[in-house]
Amino acid sequence: MLKVQLATLGCAGALAAGCSGSGAPQSAQTATVTVTAEPTVATEKQPALIKIGSQHPFNDSDSTGTMTVLKFRQPFPSRFPPDRAGYEFAGIEIRQCFKTISAKEGISVGWEPWSLTYKNGTIVDPPSSWSADHFSVPLYPRDRPVRAGQCVRGWIPYEVPKGKKPSTVAYTLPASDTQAAMQVEWTVR
Structure with missing residues (x-):
């Protein structure tokens, strides 16, 4: 007052x-x-949209560095078709570089934070099982430890509705005791 x-x-x-x-x-x-000042309502900050190929810094509870969605490809070539009729593979090529890692036990990289989102609200997560033999490109590491100063790069495949492109590639980390939730999105064109 x-x-x-x-x-x-x-x-x-x-x-x-x-x-x-x-x-x-x-x-x-x-x-x-x-x-008396009017009360204000806290609004959730919308994630910034970034162009594919653009680097984005990150600073989470365990590490700092940069991440980049280098490319999006649909259809994504595979030696075998998806199991579901009416679907095809899409893929994103990403690179993450770790400047610092503060966790004593280190950290591991994986596919889980990465997803594809569609304008109608559909979210497609990466597959829970796959065979590297299906794809002729290097896949992004999964459950692989990394160290400070290291960069990792590769493709993550997705099974998506045939002919329907997502609107964004999203990197999402849930909130923790020491870190607010983080979401970064790259626009698919």
Whole structure:
């Protein structure tokens, strides 16, 4: 609450108080005005959209560095078709470089934070099982330890509806005791 004090001198400020017309000096009058600020509603910050090929810095509870979605490809070539009819593979090529790692036990990289999102709200996560023999490109490491100063790069495949491109590639980390949730999105064109 903000308080503002107004001091008034003479009759000009005291008219409402019934100033007499005698011309006698009046004592200073003090009025207190209270102004209450309107409450504000906290809104969730929308993630910034980044162009594919653009690097983005990260600073999470265990590490700092940069991450980049280098390419998006759909259809993504595979030696075998997806199991589901009406689907095809899409892939993202990513690179993460770790400047610092603060966790004593180190950290491991994986596919889990990465997903594809569609304008209708559909989110496609990476497959839980795969065979590297299906793809002729190097896949992004999964459950692989990394050290400070190291960069890792590779492709993550996704099984997606045939002919329907996602709107974004998302990197999402949930909130923890020491870190707020983080989401970064790259626009698919």
